[in-house]
Structure formats: C-alpha cells, structure tokens
Amino acid sequence: MSTLSEADSRTLVAAAGVTVSRWATADDADNAAVAAEEMGFPVVVKLCGDAIAHKSERGLVRLSLTSADDVRGAATELLGAATESDGDVELLVSTMVSGDRELIAGLVRDPQFGPCVMLGVGGVLAEAVADVAFRLAPLERLDAHELIDDLGAQTLLGPFRGQPAVDRDVLADTLCALGDLASDPTIASIDLNPLIVFEGQPMAVDALVERT
Amino acid sequence: MARDLTPLFEPRGVVVTGVSSHPGKFGFVTLHNLLSCGYQGEVFAVGRPDPEGTAATILSRPVLTSVDALPEGAAELLVVCTPVSANEQIIRTAAGRGIRAVFVAAGGYSEAGEEGAKAEARLVALADELGLVLAGPNGQGITSPPVDLCAQIVAPFPPRGRIGVASQSGNFVSAFQNYATQTGIGISRSVSAGNAAATSIADYLEWFADDPETNVGLCYLEGLTDGRDFFERVRAITPRMPVVVVKGGATSGGQRAAASHTGSLASDDRVFDGMARQAGMVRAMTIEAAFEAAATLATQPLPGGSSVVVLTTAGGWGVVAADAITAHRDLTLTTLPDDLLTAADAMLPPRWSRNNPVDLAGGETRETIPELLDMVAGHPGVDSVVQLGLGIQGNTAALTRNGPFHPDHGLERIVDFHERQERRYAEAAADASTTHDKPVLVASELAVTQPGNPMVAAVRSTDRLCYPSADRAVAALGHLVRYAAWRRARA
Numbered sequence: 213m214s215t216l217s218e219a220d221s222r223t224l225v226a227a228a229g230v231t232v233s234r235w236a237t238a239d240d241a242d243n244a245a246v247a248a249e250e251m252g253f254p255v256v257v258k259l260c261g262d263a264i265a266h267k268s269e270r271g272l273v274r275l276s277l278t279s280a281d282d283v284r285g286a287a288t289e290l291l292g293a294a295t296e297s298d299g300d301v302e303l304l305v306s307t308m309v310s311g312d313r314e315l316i317a318g319l320v321r322d323p324q325f326g327p328c329v330m331l332g333v334g335g336v337l338a339e340a341v342a343d344v345a346f347r348l349a350p351l352e353r354l355d356a357h358e359l360i361d362d363l364g365a366q367t368l369l370g371p372f373r374g375q376p377a378v379d380r381d382v383l384a385d386t387l388c389a390l391g392d393l394a395s396d397p398t399i400a401s402i403d404l405n406p407l408i409v410f411e412g413q414p415m416a417v418d419a420l421v422e423r424t
Numbered sequence: 425m426a427r428d429l430t431p432l433f434e435p436r437g438v439v440v441t442g443v444s445s446h447p448g449k450f451g452f453v454t455l456h457n458l459l460s461c462g463y464q465g466e467v468f469a470v471g472r473p474d475p476e477g478t479a480a481t482i483l484s485r486p487v488l489t490s491v492d493a494l495p496e497g498a499a500e501l502l503v504v505c506t507p508v509s510a511n512e513q514i515i516r517t518a519a520g521r522g523i524r525a526v527f528v529a530a531g532g533y534s535e536a537g538e539e540g541a542k543a544e545a546r547l548v549a550l551a552d553e554l555g556l557v558l559a560g561p562n563g564q565g566i567t568s569p570p571v572d573l574c575a576q577i578v579a580p581f582p583p584r585g586r587i588g589v590a591s592q593s594g595n596f597v598s599a600f601q602n603y604a605t606q607t608g609i610g611i612s613r614s615v616s617a618g619n620a621a622a623t624s625i626a627d628y629l630e631w632f633a634d635d636p637e638t639n640v641g642l643c644y645l646e647g648l649t650d651g652r653d654f655f656e657r658v659r660a661i662t663p664r665m666p667v668v669v670v671k672g673g674a675t676s677g678g679q680r681a682a683a684s685h686t687g688s689l690a691s692d693d694r695v696f697d698g699m700a701r702q703a704g705m706v707r708a709m710t711i712e713a714a715f716e717a718a719a720t721l722a723t724q725p726l727p728g729g730s731s732v733v734v735l736t737t738a739g740g741w742g743v744v745a746a747d748a749i750t751a752h753r754d755l756t757l758t759t760l761p762d763d764l765l766t767a768a769d770a771m772l773p774p775r776w777s778r779n780n781p782v783d784l785a786g787g788e789t790r791e792t793i794p795e796l797l798d799m800v801a802g803h804p805g806v807d808s809v810v811q812l813g814l815g816i817q818g819n820t821a822a823l824t825r826n827g828p829f830h831p832d833h834g835l836e837r838i839v840d841f842h843e844r845q846e847r848r849y850a851e852a853a854a855d856a857s858t859t860h861d862k863p864v865l866v867a868s869e870l871a872v873t874q875p876g877n878p879m880v881a882a883v884r885s886t887d888r889l890c891y892p893s894a895d896r897a898v899a900a901l902g903h904l905v906r907y908a909a910w911r912r913a914r915a
Binding site for chain 1: 651652655695701702914
C-alpha cells in the first residue's frame with residue numbers, strides 16, 4: 213500500500229464532490245507567500261509529499277500564519293525539515309479554517325461488507341468518544357442523510373455556539389462522493405480528518421488517500 | 425427469484441432416517457415429534473427397529489430397513505439422522521424415490537474438522553446434482569405450524585403465527601419457540617440452519633418474504649460468508665417484509681489498513697450496525713428483545729410517525745415510560761394537542777395529569793379506559809399509544825376469589841365485575857388499534873408474574889403481546905417506529 217500526498221488526495225476527493233478548504237501548492241517559499249496573499253490570511257502551510265502521511269506528528273504543519281513574511285519563514289523551515297526518505301516534496305498552502313466543530317469522514321474496505329463510508333465526531337477526543345457510524349458504499353442520498361442522523365451528538369450538528377446548524381446537504385454530498393470513490397479499485401481507504409465546520413459548512417482541511 | 429423451499433416447509437410426506445428403538449436418539453425423537461403434532465402427510469421411518477431386529481415397528485410405525493423401500497413419490501422431505509458415512513448413498517437413493525428436500529440433522533460435517541468439511545462439500549455437490557433443497561447439516565430441524573409439521577430433534581412445537589425464524593444457532597430457534605409458546609405470538613416456519621452449507625439465512629428470508637403464512641422474518645446470525653451479498657438480498661426484502669436480526673460473536677477486524685484512521689474506528693460491530701440500518705433491518709441486541717420486536721411487527725400496525733401517548737392508571741408507571749420514550753431517539757413523547765386535552769377534561773376527573781403521560785390518578789370509572797383509548801388512538805396527532813397500569817382489578821379479584829370469604833359478602837359480584845373490566849380494557853386496546861390502524865401496546869409485569877390475570881389472558885386472546893414492562897414496550901415500539909420510517913422514506 214502507498215499513500216498519496218495531501219495535494220493529490222485533495223485533488224482526487226474534490227473532483228468527486230468533497231468540499232475541501234481553499235488550497236494551492238508551491239515549490240518554494242516565495243511562491244508559497246504569493247499563494248497565501250491570493251487566498252487571504254490566515255493560512256496554513258504544510259510540507260507535502262507522497263511519503264508524508266502523518267504531517268502533524270512530525271511537526272510539518274504551521275497554523276495561523278497571518279503575513280507573507282510568516283509564510284516565507286515557515287515554508288523555509290519546512291523545506292529544511294525534509295529528509296532524504298521523504299522523496300519529492302512541495303509546500304501546500306491552505307486557508308486556515310476555524311470552527312468549534314470537527315468531524316471525521318472516510319472510506320474503508322471492510323473484509324466482510326466491502327467498501328464502507330464512515331462519519332464521526334472528530335477532534336482530539338475522536339477515538340475516546342467513538343461517536344461514529346457507517347454505511348455501505350455506494351450511498352444513496354437518503355443513506356447519507358440517515359448516516360448523519362445516526363451520530364449520537366446531534367446537538368453538535370444543530371445551531372452551536374453562535375454558529376448555524378451544519379449544512380446537511382453539503383455533508384451528504386461529501387459522504388456520497390466518498391461512496392462513489394469506492395468504485396475505483398485502486399483506492400484502499402480515504403481519510404478526511406478533520407472536516408471543520410465553518411459557518412455551518414463542513415469542509416475537509418486534510419485528506420489522505422491510500423492506494424491498494 | 426427466491427429458491428423454492430416449499431418441499432422443506434410444506435412437504436407431501438416426510439421420511440426420517442436413523443430411527444432406532446432408543447427413545448433418546450435423534451431419529452426416534454424426530455419420528456415421535458412428527459407423529460405427535462398433527463402432521464397430516466405420510467410419515468416413514470427408516471432404520472433399525474432394535475438391535476436383534478425382532479420388533480418391526482417403532483411408535484406403532486413399520487420401520488423400513490432402507491430408503492429403497494419407500495413408495496415412489498410418497499414423500500418430499502427427508503430428515504437425515506444417520507451418520508456422515510451413510511448419508512450420501514441414502515440421499516441419492518431417496519432422490520430417486522421422489523424426495524425434493526433434505527434436512528441433515530446429523531453432525532460430523534464442517535463443524536467437526538477437515539474430513540467433515542470434505543463430506544459437507546460432497547453433500548452440497550450431491551444436492552446440486554440432484555436438484556435437492558439441502559438444509560443443515562448439523563441443525564435441529566424445522567417446524568411449520570400451518571401444516572402441523574414438527575420435524576425437529578427438540579421441543580417445543582410452537583403455536584402457529586406469522587413469524588418466520590431462521591437461525592444459525594439451533595438453541596435460539598428453541599428460545600424463539602419458547603417465547604412463542606409463552607406469549608401466544610406464534611411462528612409460521614422455523615429452521616435451524618445448522619452449518620448452512622447450501623441454504624443460507626438469506627435464502628430462508630427470501631422464501632419467507634414470498635410466503636403467505638409469514639409476515640416477519642426473525643434471524644440469528646453468527647457469521648456471514650458473504651456479507652455484501654447478504655446486505656443486497658435483505659435490502660430487497662425489507663420493503664415488503666420486516667426482518668429482525670440478532671448478531672452474535674465478534675470477529676477479528678485487525679487486518680485493516682493501519683495507516684487509515686477510518687479503519688481503526690471501523691469495528692465489525694459498527695459496520696454491521698450501519699449495514700443493518702441501511703438494509704432496513706431491525707437489529708435487536710438480545711434474543712428476548714428480538715422476539716418482542718418481531719412479535720410487535722407481527723401483531724401491530726405500522727405507525728405513521730414517532731409521536732407516542734402514554735396512558736396509565738397511576739403515576740409511577742407513566743413516569744418511567746415517559747423517561748424511556750424521551751431517551752429513545754426514534755420516539756417523541758408528544759405534547760397533548762389542545763383539542764385532545766379539552767376532550768379529556770370533559771371525560772376525566774379533575775385530578776388527572778392534564779399532560780402526557782395521561783395519568784388517571786386512579787380516577788377512572790367503568791367506561792373511562794375504553795373511551796379514552798379510542799379517543800387518544802383516534803387523534804390525528806397521535807401515532808402510537810402505550811397503555812400501562814391495567815391488571816390491578818384482576819389481581820384484587822384473584823386474591824378475593826381464592827380467599828375464605830368468597831363468594832359471600834357480595835364478593836362474587838365484585839370479583840366478576842373486576843375480571844370483566846380487565847377483559848374489556850384489553851379488548852378496548854386491541855379495538856382502538858384495529859379501528860384507528862395504529863399501534864396500541866399494553867404493558868404490565870403481570871404478563872410474567874401472573875399470566876393467568878384476566879387482563880393478560882385477554883390481551884393474549886386478542887393476538888397481541890402483553891409486554892412485561894413499560895421499558896420493553898417502548899423498546900419494541902422504537903423498533904416499529906424506526907422500521908416504519910425507513911419504509912416510508914423509500915416508498
């Protein structure tokens with residue numbers, strides 16, 4: 213099995229209909245700064261490559277950058293942190309999406325039931341809370357809506373801390389898109405972790421596609 | 425197109441092999457059960473009358489020494505209680521005599537190791553070659569109450585009803601049969617699928633869905649060889665027949681990709697649960713809850729929505745039921761509509777709760793409960809009704825009737841009155857349900873503690889389940905409401 217870079221993962225899932233946060237790639241620090249200015253601050257800069265699956269653990273993510281200088285500085289450090297085994301790397305600049313609510317969604321191939329779409333409550337407590345539910349892919353829209361209804365934390369999906377309710381249609385689009393991707397036999401699994409809910413809109417701020 | 429299992433469940437004539445004079449052996453017991461439960465077809469015993477071969481009959485039946493001796497076309501079902509080594513030849517010969525379905529009760533197949541697995545594979549190939557329905561091996565048998573067929577190595581023979589049971593555990597077939605016997609909510613067909621070598625749970629469910637005797641499928645699953653196939657097939661059934669499932673046994677999910685966070689959260693049970701919901705299956709977590717869900721689906725109309733009103737003769741029951749409904753994600757403890765409140769005010773004593781639960785606070789008169797049941801069930805804002813607190817008068821009547829003063833001191837009359845009232849309440853609940861085409865569930869611990877209580881007995885005589893507690897009624901109703909919503913959404 214191999215993983216796709218975040219950039220390639222984003223391209224693949226977005227083409228299928230997953231809402232992802234605004235992003236661009238850059239091959240050096242100056243181009244990263246240009247991209248950041250185009251999309252507006254604050255931004256996130258990450259080191260991106262096929263061999264880099266777990267960026268956070270290695271400190272390869274810089275959050276809340278608010279100026280071109282900050283982006284240039286962070287980008288230079290990240291490029292410097294790349295190791296030989298990382299292979300080809302580039303910089304990924306994306307809009308810094310903030311929201312109190314984080315979800316996780318994905319596609320997994322179950323040995324008994326085949327491809328399944330997952331939706332869960334995300335964030336640092338995700339595994340402890342384990343509020344997750346599954347449907348077998350592909351999903352009809354009704355299946356997607358019922359999958360959303362299955363989450364225990366329904367209050368999290370309603371109006372929350374001054375933010376509007378989660379747009380269930382957008383979330384259903386993302387879930388159906390994940391289900392549709394199951395028809396590609398070269399995809400072993402997909403993680404959208406997290407999906408951050410910003411003003412009611414759930415969008416993936418990271419994506420990881422694993423190839424069979 | 426479902427496989428035709430008619431020769432298994434409605435055979436013209438049955439043959440049992442492995443019949444010996446030992447009344448503890450499977451062959452003998454199966455023959456006994458076939459002859460004792462009213463089956464009208466011909467029954468043939470094949471085996472050894474006794475070790476010396478002197479007696480020619482068992483249970484007053486002539487015993488054939490070989491299936492060769494079967495009259496051509498006289499029997500369609502062969503129940504195999506002979507050892508593995510003999511069975512292939514027996515089945516081949518029997519097929520030549522007109523047998524169309526085989527239930528292999530005998531063990532020693534795939535459950536017993538490699539040699540057994542090979543014998544099982546040969547059995548499947550043989551059935552394919554001969555065009556036979558093959559059930560089992562290693563199963564307890566089948567029952568088919570509509571034709572009084574009890575072809576199983578165990579008891580009980582359940583009462584006739586609308587629930588079709590297919591189970592990968594024979595013991596749970598018996599458990600469902602025991603609940604059917606206890607509650608009177610009967611069974612249309614039951615099969616212990618055994619190793620399910622050729623005929624799977626999905627095959628049985630598909631046939632049940634087309635079976636005019638069966639309204640609800642009830643199955644116990646332990647392992648699925650092809651989960652995806654099961655999902656697709658059950659999903660095609662559930663729009664016309666509800667299927668209740670209990671799943672036992674967790675299997676290993678450790679082989680999933682380590683790089684995927686999604687994978688680490690994908691326990692077998694969560695995936696199974698999502699699959700069951702997506703397919704419209706009713707998943708129960710215990711055997712008892714599964715039976716009660718199936719019994720509810722078999723005896724109550726599907727509700728049009730989630731709103732529930734609780735009626736109770738006294739406080740505590742209603743409070744606990746209200747808690748259970750409020751905590752249930754598929755049910756709504758509905759606020760009493762204004763017009764219903766006004767109408768109830770005119771009918772009830774001033775101290776009634778004026779809220780849902782509708783608590784009569786002991787203020788009912790002779791007509792109150794039947795009238796209230798009809799009025800509440802008839803209101804368009806109410807989808808389901810749970811009636812609690814019945815049976816008190818019947819309990820009092822029992823103590824009085826068995827006490828030293830009955831029938832003097834005017835006790836005969838009051839006892840009769842109490843008992844008559846209890847029957848009226850139970851009948852009123854069933855009538856309100858039938859008239860308004862809505863679920864009306866009656867719950868009382870007396871269902872278990874005093875099954876002879878006239879209210880409990882009357883609920884039973886209306887072909888409904890008297891639920892043993894408010895919580896269990898609410899749980900069963902929750903399954904009913906969820907299934908109805910699933911079906912509505914896809915109509």
